[in-house]
Amino acid sequence: MPDPGPAEEQFSRAKRALDEADERDRQQRAAALKAAEEIWERVCLGVGPFPAQAQVVRLGGVALTAIPGEPFPEFSVALKQHPAPPHGALCLGYANDYLGYIAPQAAWDVGGYEVDLGMWSIVGPEAFDILLGETQALVDELFA
DSSP states (O other): OOOHHHHHHHHHHHHHHHHHOOHHHHHHHHHHHHHHHHHHHHHHTOSOOOOOOOEEEEETTEEEEEOSSEEOHHHHHHHHHSSSOTTOEEEEOSOSSOOBEEOOHHHHHHOOTTOSOBTTBOSOTHHHHHHHHHHHHHHHHHTO
16 A cells, blocks of 8 residues: 555645635636545555455356455456366456455556545555455365
8 A cells, every 4th residue: 555645745735726726726626636635535544454355156167256346357357267167257346345446456557547546446456466366265165
């Protein structure tokens, strides 16, 4: 997780800019302040660890997995490529709580859609590999 210092500074700068803005700039500055505030609120949650529950249900030769967040497509691809279930695996998101977007390190490196911290995602890139590893271990256990 990031150092809280930069998030606090970004929030402070956005607040000062809003206070100093003329009426024309106020709406744009208010939006920037809201974005900085969301990041600051996320950082104030701490660096974790954040508890998460992964579940796997076996239906014949298929594994139904459930994780607490919205996984990027790479999560399902990795599950489908995992050798244990003979007829594949499906990943269900938004189960057992909500940690936010579950993105791999490569997505964080590129940047873009929802791969930064905020209330939309309280976990960093390491959550992807942790959840994937735990889920794959549960699949292995069911199909052993």
